[in-house]
Amino acid sequence: MLRTMTFDRLPTPCALVDLDRLERNAAAMSERARRLGVRLRPHVKTHKCVEAARIQTAGEHGGITVSTLAEARAFADAGFADITWAVPVALDRLGECAELVRRTYRFRLLVDHPRAAAELEAFAAAHGLRFEVLLEVDCGHHRSGVDPGDPAAVRLAGAIHSSPDLDLAGILTHAGQSYRCGSRTEAAEVARHERDVMAAFAGRLRAASIAVTEVSVGSTPTVTAADDLSGVTEVRPGNYLFFDVFQAAIGSCRLDEVAFSVLATVIGVYPERRELVVNAGALALSKDPGPVHVDPDCGFGVAVDPTDQRPIPGLRVASISQEHGVLRSDPPLDRRWQPGSRLRILPNHSCLAAACFDRFHVVRASEVVDEWRPVRGW
């Protein structure tokens, strides 16, 4: 814990986490999961901080979702004992997976290919352990997962279910196509489809005498918009804790709910072309292009007042290079902008922007109340 200071003393660029907003986002998602009758297994990949995960899981069963083994290890070190690695298992990392199985109460892996299942089985048999496996299902994102309409998907579930060295924990999907939505109404439609596909597939497996305990769905846009999750057992949203410009653009949140921002200093003022340059570029904001399908001119984030976090009218992050962010003003540049002026930028994609930083300054209003260190690497 730092002694009290206000964030205007922090050197820039730096990452600010608005704790009031984050706590509200966490509480709202817990309440939403309760109303929908599903368990919340938050994805920690957005923030990768133990402190944030503790807030997310307060009052929940404590299970989390991770995107890397580095996260799994760090969160296991901090006492999290029920972890799902929600990326198809990389077969070069089985030794580390086995270690996590031994160290935790529950460590679940994703599989969507018979070869991966066979390798897991062989490794488990050779090392005297069991792997708990979720079969990943493609519900329309077409990134990974089995095609639930393909008989091979049922065969693979059956092979895992009947393996002496594997436990089929259930099925899991991520409706990533929800990121192509333009509104909450569209996301609700994707959420219905996600649920329908998973409930139907679980039914088909059960009809084939394959036990399916967990039916896990994900994505902040769908969980935020879903009206009915009958047949689903758990949800795995992650981004909602920070939110970002993308989520606001597609209706998952309001801009004033975004809890992560980058504090930057003006290092160039060019009234003749109505531009400012700030010291936050691609290595502080990421090059995520943002919600261009909704707003082709969205740029690389939303510039907000450093104190009240209201968007600065007419100013947008027009382009970025490694350490420069170029902000363009529609009206002539306000004379208040001088080298040394400060602003905050709400990023397009908080998962990628947060990954640029080795520490987050946690603030309530202007006061720095904590410093969190995210996990990095794999």
Add this chain to the structure above:
Amino acid sequence: MLRTMTFDRLPTPCALVDLDRLERNAAAMSERARRLGVRLRPHVKTHKCVEAARIQTAGEHGGITVSTLAEARAFADAGFADITWAVPVALDRLGECAELVRRTYRFRLLVDHPRAAAELEAFAAAHGLRFEVLLEVDCGHHRSGVDPGDPAAVRLAGAIHSSPDLDLAGILTHAGQSYRCGSRTEAAEVARHERDVMAAFAGRLRAASIAVTEVSVGSTPTVTAADDLSGVTEVRPGNYLFFDVFQAAIGSCRLDEVAFSVLATVIGVYPERRELVVNAGALALSKDPGPVHVDPDCGFGVAVDPTDQRPIPGLRVASISQEHGVLRSDPPLDRRWQPGSRLRILPNHSCLAAACFDRFHVVRASEVVDEWRPVRGW
């Protein structure tokens, strides 16, 4: 130094630096600078590793260019004593700049605004030191720098020159517009313009009795393509040590000169849609869109054979999310691709991809010969 191993033992995703290629790139640039009659002050922002900078500066005067104060401090710790911070100075960081002035033989700052010059002057006077300043000039990139045709630019140079607390070291530009070129011929044209603008502006300042010692130009595309740098004293290319897919696309290098790659493992195989998924996504490759102005279908990097680094025909990195890279094949997917298969990806933009990693595995052919730790943060 690690004991000898081959990189096929490394867990993925990980960053590989091809030392043979890197050494050739370094030697070629040193030779190029010598032939052009300019000093080489390499930019270290691409790799941020002391070991790489030692290779770049071997046989040179040892001066380097940095993009952050964190780099400046780490390289000063390692004995580099002549450092230019080639981003306009952020006025909230003057205390750290003063520290670097005291610790090094030469630490130069960029200024392009009278307010920044005045603040530097006041700080220097108050703290009993002098700041060595380069006036940044806009030679057509329109990101930062003074307009060399504006009389205010000469006035600002004069004010710095005549300040008792500042030294005008010279003028500096970065022809970043060279990244919009489609060929080496076009880059050569930008290089001529960059030189012409800087030589003319230096002449104008000298005519106004303002001494200009350093005339510094930059950018890998222009330095690689330049045929005459008369009037220029130093060049500051950085990317050339690694190169990348972007530089190859615009003619700065060949693909077989790219010295940085990401080793990845196949985690999904989808023959019906001719796609593979690997465990290298936006947090391993960055979301840099690459040379879309030359090749709209360039995707997010070039997949190459892990051993001989030849591009894999018909396979491209079609899309990426946080930890997934989706590769699409034009022909039906080769049956050799299975979960656990490996490949290397040459990134679109090595500066941003390298920044994703906390360590680089340095290889000669398949042998891991060293491990480098890049500087991170600001």
